[in-house]
Amino acid sequence: MPFLDRLQHWADVRPDSTAVVLAGQRLDWAGLRDAAADLVSAAPAVTVLPADNSLAFAVEFAAAVAGERQCAVLDPSWPQQLQDAISGRIAATFPPDPSAGLGLSGRPGDGPGDGLRDALMDGPPASPFLIGLTSGTTSVPKAFTRSRESWRISFDASIEFFGLTAEDRTLAPGPLAASLNLYALAECLHAGSEFHALKQFDVGDAHAAVSHDGITRLVLVPTMLRLLSERGLAGGVDASGIRSIVCAGSKLDARTLEAARRWAPNATIFEYYGASELSFVAGAGLRPGQHPQLGGTGIGKPFPGVEIRILDGSGAEVPEGADGNICVRSGMVSDGYLWGDDGQALQSFDGWYTVGDQGYLSGGTLHLLGRRSDMIITAGTNVYPHEVELALASVPGVASAVAAGLADDLRGQRVVAAVVPAQGGITATQLRAGVEDVLARNKRPLEYFALTELPLTDRGKLSRQLLLDWITGTDPRIRRLG
Structure with a gap:
């Protein structure tokens, strides 16, 4: 039961209360239930649904997962050719079967509308309902499935x-195509909590929602939090009513955290580590007035119901404090891949699952180091860029940082770093002094650069390879610091 049975519950007990506010349009609980129920009979066994931020999407998504149906949510910003390729792959994976039922189809009830309401019920707990897609690229992304039970357990944990x-009003200002925001929508429908999203991310629109819609909770990525906080402080936008901020995607840097604490002084700021294939793994909440540990790699304690082990490449457990594969065991792990599995994306060591992220445990706290593929090997020492970047981000005067390994005839690679002031x-002297007490000597960058902007891919992701290209190509966006 991901959320449809709970949607029915809230529609019965609070029919006229607001359920969702999307792109400025509102729908109450009864209206959402009835609109979704009207669509169920026409919903196929597998729906490919582009996720625009609209009331229509919320209704169509609920109908698309009713009974034993499945839904693949696409990013509408992906090229049409890519969307068509995904649709074709899904059609080939799930050929139509006229004899197959969709489960819990509408049937006559004791009163008006009972048949439609019956149609909007959840299917069996172990049945798959969501086809998740890795972030879009120029090639068809990998696809994995999640069971209804895995999301029910995830809801309980989160x-x-x-x-x-149920009294919270959540604003997720990003696109519903992103798993962070799609999950927040479903989580709120499960919890009976009012959910808000914008037509598209806009600082002014987000501030208006905070000021006029009584928003108590934000779910967003660090870049959005920084923009909302800094501009909110400059514009006098009152965020004292926000009680919690859930941030994911990357660890908060010192500047963003400071701005968020000043703008929303009464909020607990949550950071967590997870993956689409694993769901929630570990996290921590910074309470109002609590001092953060800046520059560290610590993520927090395991989520409720999650066990964590650090295993080496053969599946053997490593000693506490030693790094290796972050492996988890929980009921929230996905069912695996429909296509695109190269045997490395989601590995299992006797029931302990990993996506290849590296880290270590210390005193029960998980420390995240990054992907093994990003690791820098310099003079026989393993250095994770993520650890270097966190240390630099804690240095006063640094807005953002990126580190990478540059080819070196003597060391194999040497650690280099670039910052946006x-x-x-x-x-460079200030940067060296800033990391002296945080990073071991053999992990400290040997060269520093200043950036006018971060090296990002066309999908907005940090690219360490692009940084190296800028360095070797003497790109005007980067200059060496003496």
């Missing part, structure tokens, strides 16, 4: 961990 209540300039 609602307990984040303290979500927060204000004014910054020197």
